[in-house]
Amino acid sequence: MSIGIGTRSLLLTQSLVGMRSQMADLQRQFATGKRSDDYAGIGLNRGLTVSLRSQLAATASYGDTITNLNVRIDLAESVLSRIGEIGMETKNSVAEMTSEEGRINAQGSAKSALGEMLGLLNSRAGDRYIFSGLAADTPSVESLDMIMDGDAAHAGFSQIVSERLQADMGSSGLGRLVISSPAPGSVSIAEDVAGSVFGFKLNAISSTLSGSTVSGPAATPPAAPEMSIDLGGVNPASGEKVSFTFDLPDGSKETITLTATTTVPPGAGEFAIGQDSATTATNLQTKLQSSIGTLARTSLTAASALAAADNFFNTDAANPPQRVDGPPFDTATGLVAGTASNTVMWYTGEAGSQPARSTAAARIDQSITVNYGLRANEEGIRWQLQNVAALAAISMAPGDADSEARASAMASRLRTALDVPQGTQSTADIRTELAGAQKSIDSAKQRHQYTNATLSDFLEGIEGISNEEVAAKMLALQTSLEASMQTTARLFQMSILNYM
Incomplete structure (x- = not known):
C-alpha cells in the first residue's frame, strides 16, 4: 500500500503549482511581447508609463489633425490652381474675338468657365465647405443661373450690367457728355451733371491747330466740368491735330485725336477744313460727336x-x-447699395471683418496653431470671377456693327486684368499663404514622427520584454518543472516496501 509524504510533499506540490504559474506568465509575455497586462505588474515605472502613453495619445491626436488639414489644404490648392488656369484660358480665348464666330465661342467659354469656378468654390472636404469662412456648413456661392440672371425679386449680374450701361451711356448715347459750340469758331465738351459717377470724365485737351487755344477741363460749381477749343478765327493747316482724353469707369483712359484735312470726304479720325474757322469748328464738332458716340458704344x-x-x-x-x-x-x-431682398448676393458664406485665413485654425502641436481659412470673396478669387463674368455678360450680338471694336476694347482690358495687375491679390498669393501653413504642418509632422518613435522605444523598454530572455527563462523553468514533477511522482509512488 502507498503511504503519505507529509509536509515535504505539500511543499513540492506548492512549488510545482508556482512554477506552472510562472510558465503561464512567461508564455503570455512571449505571446504578447508585454511584461504585464496591467500597470501593477510594471512596478515602480507604472507612473512613467501612464505619462508616456498620454504623450503618445496626444501625438497621435495631432497626427490625425495634420492628416485632415493636409486633405483640406491640398483640395484648396487644387481649386485655386484651377481657377488661376481658367483665368489664363479666358485671357487666351479673347485673342480669338476678331471674328463673329470667335466672339460667340469666347463668350460661351466664359460662361462655362464661370460655372466651373463657382462649382469649384463650393468644394467640400468632408462636411466642410472650405471657401465659406466661418460658415463651414454653408455653401460658398450661389448657382451660375442665379448669379447671372437672378429671379423675379432679385437682380442678377446681367441686370446690373444693363442698368450700369444705361447710366454710363446716357440718353444721348454720348457717355453723359454734352457737345456744343458756345460761339462761332469754338467747340465745347462738358459732363452732363456735376458729381455724377457715370460715363466719360474729362481728363485733358491738347491742340496743335494754328491759332487755337484750349481750356479746361475745369468746373465752377455747381456747373459740371468742361473743356473747349477756340480756333481763334484762324483755319488750321492740314495735318494739325486736336486731342481729347477721357477717364472711363473702369479706371482706363481713352484719347480721341482728330486731324484737320483738306480731303473730301475726310477719313476716319479726320475733320474737314472749311472755308472759314466757323465752318471748320462746325466740322470738328460734328466729327467729335460721331467719334465720342463710337467710343461710347465700344470702349465705354x-x-x-x-x-x-x-x-x-x-x-x-x-x-x-x-x-x-x-x-x-x-x-x-x-x-x-443693393439689399438681400432685391439683389443676388453671389457669395453666401461668412463675410466678417476678420482676415480670411483666421476663419479656420487647428492646433498641430502643443504650442503651434495654423490658420488655413478661406473665403470665396477674397480679392484673388473674386478678381478672376468678375472679369470672366464681365466677358460672359457684355453684349456682342451678331450683326452689331460695333461688336468687333467693342470686343477689341474688352479683350485689351481683360488681357491686362487676367494677368493680375501689381498690387492686386492673385490666387497664387493665396496659395503661397497656404504653403506657409503647410510648411509648418510638415515640420510638425516630422517632429511628431520622431517624438513618437522615441517615446515608443522608451515605453517598449519599460513594458516590453526580450524574447530571447523570456525563451531562456522558459527553457530553464521547463527543466526545473520536469525535474520537480518527476520527484513529486516518485514521492507519491512510495510504499512500505521501499523501506524494507
Missing part, C-alpha cells in the same frame, strides 16, 4: 461692364453690392 461699353462687375462682385459684410440709383437709369448720378 467694355469699361462699363467691368465697372458693373466690380460693383456686383466686390462685396463683403461692410460693402454690399452697388447698383445704379434708378430708374430712370440713363439720368442717374450715383450708386445705391
Whole structure:
C-alpha cells in the first residue's frame, strides 16, 4: 500500500503549482511581447508609463489633425490652381474675338468657365465647405443661373450690367457728355451733371491747330466740368491735330485725336477744313460727336461692364453690392447699395471683418496653431470671377456693327486684368499663404514622427520584454518543472516496501 509524504510533499506540490504559474506568465509575455497586462505588474515605472502613453495619445491626436488639414489644404490648392488656369484660358480665348464666330465661342467659354469656378468654390472636404469662412456648413456661392440672371425679386449680374450701361451711356448715347459750340469758331465738351459717377470724365485737351487755344477741363460749381477749343478765327493747316482724353469707369483712359484735312470726304479720325474757322469748328464738332458716340458704344461699353462687375462682385459684410440709383437709369448720378431682398448676393458664406485665413485654425502641436481659412470673396478669387463674368455678360450680338471694336476694347482690358495687375491679390498669393501653413504642418509632422518613435522605444523598454530572455527563462523553468514533477511522482509512488 502507498503511504503519505507529509509536509515535504505539500511543499513540492506548492512549488510545482508556482512554477506552472510562472510558465503561464512567461508564455503570455512571449505571446504578447508585454511584461504585464496591467500597470501593477510594471512596478515602480507604472507612473512613467501612464505619462508616456498620454504623450503618445496626444501625438497621435495631432497626427490625425495634420492628416485632415493636409486633405483640406491640398483640395484648396487644387481649386485655386484651377481657377488661376481658367483665368489664363479666358485671357487666351479673347485673342480669338476678331471674328463673329470667335466672339460667340469666347463668350460661351466664359460662361462655362464661370460655372466651373463657382462649382469649384463650393468644394467640400468632408462636411466642410472650405471657401465659406466661418460658415463651414454653408455653401460658398450661389448657382451660375442665379448669379447671372437672378429671379423675379432679385437682380442678377446681367441686370446690373444693363442698368450700369444705361447710366454710363446716357440718353444721348454720348457717355453723359454734352457737345456744343458756345460761339462761332469754338467747340465745347462738358459732363452732363456735376458729381455724377457715370460715363466719360474729362481728363485733358491738347491742340496743335494754328491759332487755337484750349481750356479746361475745369468746373465752377455747381456747373459740371468742361473743356473747349477756340480756333481763334484762324483755319488750321492740314495735318494739325486736336486731342481729347477721357477717364472711363473702369479706371482706363481713352484719347480721341482728330486731324484737320483738306480731303473730301475726310477719313476716319479726320475733320474737314472749311472755308472759314466757323465752318471748320462746325466740322470738328460734328466729327467729335460721331467719334465720342463710337467710343461710347465700344470702349465705354467694355469699361462699363467691368465697372458693373466690380460693383456686383466686390462685396463683403461692410460693402454690399452697388447698383445704379434708378430708374430712370440713363439720368442717374450715383450708386445705391443693393439689399438681400432685391439683389443676388453671389457669395453666401461668412463675410466678417476678420482676415480670411483666421476663419479656420487647428492646433498641430502643443504650442503651434495654423490658420488655413478661406473665403470665396477674397480679392484673388473674386478678381478672376468678375472679369470672366464681365466677358460672359457684355453684349456682342451678331450683326452689331460695333461688336468687333467693342470686343477689341474688352479683350485689351481683360488681357491686362487676367494677368493680375501689381498690387492686386492673385490666387497664387493665396496659395503661397497656404504653403506657409503647410510648411509648418510638415515640420510638425516630422517632429511628431520622431517624438513618437522615441517615446515608443522608451515605453517598449519599460513594458516590453526580450524574447530571447523570456525563451531562456522558459527553457530553464521547463527543466526545473520536469525535474520537480518527476520527484513529486516518485514521492507519491512510495510504499512500505521501499523501506524494507
